[in-house]
Amino acid sequence: MNKSVALTGNEAVATAMKQIEPDVVAAYPITPQTDIVQYFSTFVADGQVKTEFVTVESEHSAMSATIGASAAGARAMTATSSQGLALMWEVVYIASSFRLPIVMPVVNRALSGPINIHCDHSDSMGARDSGWIQLYSEDAQEAYDNVIQAIRIAEHPDVLLPVMVMQDGFVISHAMQNLEILDDESVKKFVGTYKPDHHLLDVKHPMTVGSLFLPNFYFEAKKQEAEALERAKKVIQEVAKEYAAISGRQYGFFETYRLEDAEVAVIALNSTAGTVRGLVDEYRAKGLRVGALKPRVFRPLPHEELVVALQHLKAIAVMDRAESFSTHGGPLFNDLRSVLYESKERPVVTNYIYGLGGRDLTLDELRRVFDETLEAARAGYYRNRVTHLGVRE
Numbered sequence: 001m002n003k004s005v006a007l008t009g010n011e012a013v014a015t016a017m018k019q020i021e022p023d024v025v026a027a028y029p030i031t032p033q034t035d036i037v038q039y040f041s042t043f044v045a046d047g048q049v050k051t052e053f054v055t056v057e058s059e060h061s062a063m064s065a066t067i068g069a070s071a072a073g074a075r076a077m078t079a080t081s082s083q084g085l086a087l088m089w090e091v092v093y094i095a096s097s098f099r100l101p102i103v104m105p106v107v108n109r110a111l112s113g114p115i116n117i118h119c120d121h122s123d124s125m126g127a128r129d130s131g132w133i134q135l136y137s138e139d140a141q142e143a144y145d146n147v148i149q150a151i152r153i154a155e156h157p158d159v160l161l162p163v164m165v166m167q168d169g170f171v172i173s174h175a176m177q178n179l180e181i182l183d184d185e186s187v188k189k190f191v192g193t194y195k196p197d198h199h200l201l202d203v204k205h206p207m208t209v210g211s212l213f214l215p216n217f218y219f220e221a222k223k224q225e226a227e228a229l230e231r232a233k234k235v236i237q238e239v240a241k242e243y244a245a246i247s248g249r250q251y252g253f254f255e256t257y258r259l260e261d262a263e264v265a266v267i268a269l270n271s272t273a274g275t276v277r278g279l280v281d282e283y284r285a286k287g288l289r290v291g292a293l294k295p296r297v298f299r300p301l302p303h304e305e306l307v308v309a310l311q312h313l314k315a316i317a318v319m320d321r322a323e324s325f326s327t328h329g330g331p332l333f334n335d336l337r338s339v340l341y342e343s344k345e346r347p348v349v350t351n352y353i354y355g356l357g358g359r360d361l362t363l364d365e366l367r368r369v370f371d372e373t374l375e376a377a378r379a380g381y382y383r384n385r386v387t388h389l390g391v392r393e
Helices: 009-020 034-045 059-071 082-087 089-097 122-126 140-155 184-191 218-247 272-284 303-310 331-342 363-379
Strands: 003-008 024-027 052-055 103-108 133-136 163-168 176-181 254-257 264-267 290-295 297-299 315-320 348-353 386-388
Touching: 003 009, 003 140, 009 034, 009 103, 009 140, 009 163, 009 176, 009 184, 024 034, 024 059, 034 052, 052 059, 059 082, 059 089, 082 089, 082 122, 089 218, 103 122, 103 140, 133 140, 133 218, 140 163, 140 176, 140 184, 140 218, 184 218, 218 297, 254 272, 254 303, 264 272, 264 363, 272 290, 272 363, 290 363, 303 331, 315 331, 315 363, 331 348, 348 363
Parallel strands: 024 052, 103 163, 133 163, 264 290, 264 315, 315 348, 348 386
Antiparallel strands: 003 176, 133 297, 254 290
């Protein structure tokens, strides 16, 4: 039976991990992720899970230990934020290239420098091309649900790729929210038992992991990764459908709000999406045809579905909580603008970079986004391709 509880985002993720009961969790603390592994370590200490909990000396070691455990046939997880993900960088790519179905919650936090412990998406956006599947979460409920689904997605034989599950640091990770959790048995039945076809400890079928791939093989390995990400799109939808059957909560590649008859839309990831929906209602009350779209799956990018959802619009504002330093906009903006090149009627698209280092996004700033997007729809162009919203000039 499902149960309503009040948990922080970090508690929700730790609860999902407890119910999954992975074989191995390798852990190193970093703000604002620390609570996840701290709560989980309590579950281990209290005998609520049989997980082998490995404390290591760095995030690089945490990912290395997780890779070793996964390669040996274990269901393995870890968690991190910001500089921790950056310190993992070398082995993050190894995890995906070895096709290891690791699941890693990432609590979004700005990358240094200057040093900052608050939320933006520079950490996970920096890893968007690492070969990991990326799921973004608006609130504690979605973070909980995404972690459970991530296990099934990662371990599917057509995929076998690691998955990051993101939530906004402090905004969601440390905020208490009401959510509904599944009972333990339902989660265990849903994720099942991990039985890899190949692993290092299968002495009857010896294999090599970590071998040297020179030009005669490396290219083929990368193409296989890309093909697995393409196949993951179907698997993500199938897993979401099965999860809806036990939870009553339906997930897709993205969530739209009052978009079908809209002329303009604002697109935002994670916790900002809820604020955007509130402004949609405010502008709809004025008779203005505005809508919103919240991406959930950023890798693999569901480009065909995005074209269908967005091509009827006149103007789109894309909100990025990360600076790509391309001088041409943020990562979400550039991907979505590229996707819309395929549409017959191309909306005008602009980018608002906001909230870096945890800076608050005010309602007045967001109203400016809506107003300028409506103006662009009328004029047929934007005054600025990229706007740094809320920065002191």
